[in-house]
Amino acid sequence: MEETTVKKKYVVSYNRETCTGALKCMGIHPELWKKDSDNKAVLRNGAQSSHDPKLFTRVIDENELKSYKESALICPVYAIDVLDFDTAKSVLNINPTKEKDKDNVPVIRAHYDSRKEWQMDPKGFFTVKIFPEEQMIRARYYGEDHALKFVIEGSNSEEIYNTIMREKLVSTFQHAAYVGNELMKAEIAMKKNLPYVQDDPLP
Ligand code: SF4
Known part of the structure; x- marks a missing residue:
């Protein structure tokens, strides 16, 4: 049966x-x-x-x-x-915190000292450039031997950083956050017709 x-x-x-x-x-x-x-x-x-x-x-x-x-x-x-x-x-x-209790959680004042806290990702690094005439952002991925391995291109930061994660091209939280931040800056610059220089603040 x-x-x-x-x-x-x-x-x-x-x-x-x-x-x-x-x-x-x-x-x-x-x-x-x-x-x-x-x-x-x-x-x-x-x-x-x-x-x-x-x-x-x-x-x-x-x-x-x-x-x-x-x-x-x-x-x-x-x-x-x-x-x-x-x-x-x-x-x-x-166990979501109720709105009335949200003011009672500890606040951590953010700080960062790049000379002491920055660490090289053993997986490699990225350069990011915008191509406004094509409405395209290109992230070049260099491996640990500094050889260019891939160019990841897309029209917005979200699709690029998700592709980078999917392909496992970063191995530290710090590097993932850095790449996401740079790609978002690049997207804003491209959409607002601003110059974009990696690692510089937006004008
Ligand atoms: S539409 Fe937004 S707020 Fe409404 S159920 Fe879906 S996720 Fe929640």
Whole structure:
């Protein structure tokens, strides 16, 4: 006899009143979310709660859990929750700080001394240049032997730094942050018709 496995169930709960319409959920999972005429999210195949009209819910199984959890975790205002069907407890495992408590967390004053704290990434380095006539930014990647290995080109910083990460061309947090910062400066300069010189502040 064939064995049937019962899939665990979860409830996606979406609060339309809390939603501010940033549409990040839809950005990563358009198959689960769409927007309405108020630019708020709509839970696809969701049903409006009869006892609380601002809530929309949908029962899902574990195959869909990952995508809904990602949608919930990217929502900046926690308008989405995913609950265990049996216990009605959230499975997001987060403990967001309430607005009223945010002033009570410790503040770390930022500082940086490049002479003492800068460290060479053993993976190599990048040069960044803009090509406004093509609306293109090009990042040249030099390996540890200082030989040019790749040119990564794109029209915005996000696609370039994500490509750099995907290709694993940086190996330290400091270098990743540096490259992201330079690429964003390059993108702003290109879009605002400003000169861009790597490592210099924007004019
Ligand atoms: S990410 Fe959150 S706030 Fe933004 S549209 Fe989706 S549910 Fe609404």
